[in-house]
Amino acid sequence: MNFSITTKKIAANTIYQLLGKGVSLSITVLATAIITRAYGKFGYGEFSLMQAWPALFFIIADFGLNAIAVKDLAEDWSKASKYFANLLALRLFLSGILITVSAIALVFFPYSQGLQLGIFLSLLLILTQALYATLNVFFQVKHRYDLSTIGYVGGYLIILASILLLSYSKADVMWVSFSYVAGGMLTFFLNLFFIKRLGVSISLKWDPKTVKYLLLSSLPLGLMFIFSQINFKGDSILLSVLPLPKKFGLSAEESVGIYNLPFKIFEVALVLPTFFMNSVYPVLVTHMNEGRQRLKDTFSRSIKFLFxxxxxxxxxxxxxxxxxxxxxxxxxxxxxIVVLQILMSGVVLYFVTQPISWLIVTLGKQSYLPGIYLIGALLNLFLNIIFIPAYSFYASAIITHISELIVLIMLIIALKKAWKAKYA
Known part of the structure; x- marks a missing residue:
């Protein structure tokens, strides 16, 4: 593949994703301002918990299936229609399990009845996110994120309209959270129309052998995503249930709101490495087949750019x-403000861990990843349980970076081992 063509494809697809995220970010900024002012700290804290519970399972519903499917379809596009049916079946199954388990677990948390109902309704976001991820496989392989972005933006416009209407009418904050489910469903149907234009036949005929292959192949990545998500989202749940320092004079819901506002901004900063690697990963797979130096050069340019x-x-x-x-x-x-400054002070760590993780996957050594992220997740939970009662959300912000730094060190060691195994 010509270098200039490759660079243009990566740049174009990264830009399309960033444009979509720019629109959704603008809507998120406006929505956050509306919700915080209409419902206050307490209401925004409840809204944050309604969003945090399903968000904890978003990446688990992915379970690494996209990485395996993208790698296979980049080598043989003729499997596209077959993979659509089997990916959809797997995602529906995984989403159903996650929603059921989450709903049962929710009963044991000390939340009000209204908050529990709001979280329960918002758990459907697990399904909409899984459907969105399923269709993105085909846009990623074909480098057509322009089409995916149209569906994504369409969903967010519905979300904004719903939030404006619901906030103006002083509806319960649970329905504000549920508007994201409505937006997600619109995105799915729009993108379903677009993948037909890429030549993907819409079929629900799944094959047990293909399902088994995808599930077993993605298991290491799926476990990694689970541990990574616990590492990244678990602190919000812990803030809502652990005892908090009385000197701050904040309830659990208010503390979650104070923490989640800057964390949303922090997450926005992480879209660049995520979208960039979405575009680069299929190229890494292609360049690995072209030779060691080709792969090394592409990775080197990518990690320098992200750093x-x-x-x-x-x-x-x-x-x-x-x-x-x-x-x-x-x-x-x-x-x-201070929480956001702490979070942004270590954001570069996350820009570097992503390309290293995806190069390890490209080299076929994804089995190294679950152990690394399990250690990071356990460390994160352990430190949060110890320090949240004394330092609340300030501790959570610092601990987020400590666990990611440990993950980065282990990833570097794993990459050296994977590279040596591939090219020794």
């Missing part, structure tokens, strides 16, 4: 933290 922009994002985030919090949350969220 530089990670540093820039961190500096920018620290400098403009107060402005961002003032715009999104207002005077009630002043404590969020």
């Amino acid at each position: 530089f922009f990670g540093l820039m994002a961190g500096i920018f985030g620290i400098l403009f933290a107060q402005l961002a919090v003032n715009i999104l949350g207002g005077a009630e969220f002043m404590r969020s």
Whole structure:
């Protein structure tokens, strides 16, 4: 593949994803400002928990299936229609299990009846996210994120319209959260129409052998995603149930709101490495087949690019933290400023771990990843349980970076081992 053509494809598809995220981010900023002002710290804290519960399982519903499917379809597109039916069947099955288990677990948490109902309704986001991920396989392989972006933006426009209407009418915050389910379903149906244009036949005829192959092949990545998500999202749940320092004078819901506002901004910063690697991963697979040096050059350029922009994002985030919090949350969220500065100070770590992880997958050594992320998740949970009662959300922000740094060190060691095994 010609270098300039490859670069253009990566750039174009990254830009399409960023454009979509730019629209969704603008809507998220507006929605957050509306919700924080219409419902206050307590209401926004409840909304955050309604979103945090399903978000904990988003990447688990993916279970690494996309990585395996993209790798296979990049080598043989004729399997596209067959993979659609089997991926859809697997995702529906996994989503059903996750929603059921989450709903049962929810009963044992000390939440109000209204909050429990709101979380239960929002658990359907697990399904909509799984459907979105299923269709993105085909856009990723064909480098047609322009089509995916149209569906994504369409869903977010529905979300914004719903939030404006519901907030104006003072509807319960649970319905504000549920509007994301409606937006997700619209995105799915739009993108379903678009993949037909790519030549994918829509079929529900699944094959047990293919399902078994996909499930077993994705198991290491699936476990990695589970542990990674616990590492990344578990602190919000712990903040809602652990005892908190009385000196802050905040309830559990308010503390979650104070933490989740800056964490949303932090997550926005992470879309660049995510979208960039979505575009680069199929190229890494192709370049590995073309030779060692070709793969090495592509990876080197990718990680240098992400490291530089990670540093820039961190500096920018620290400098403009107060402005961002003032715009999104207002005077009630002043404590969020320091939390955001802590989070953005370590954002470069996440820009670097992504390309290393995907190179390990490209080399066929994804079995190294579950153990690494399990250690990171256990460390994160252990430290949060110890330090949240004394330092609340400030501890969670710092611990997020500590666990990611440990993960990065282990990933570097694993990559050296994987590279040596492939090219020794």
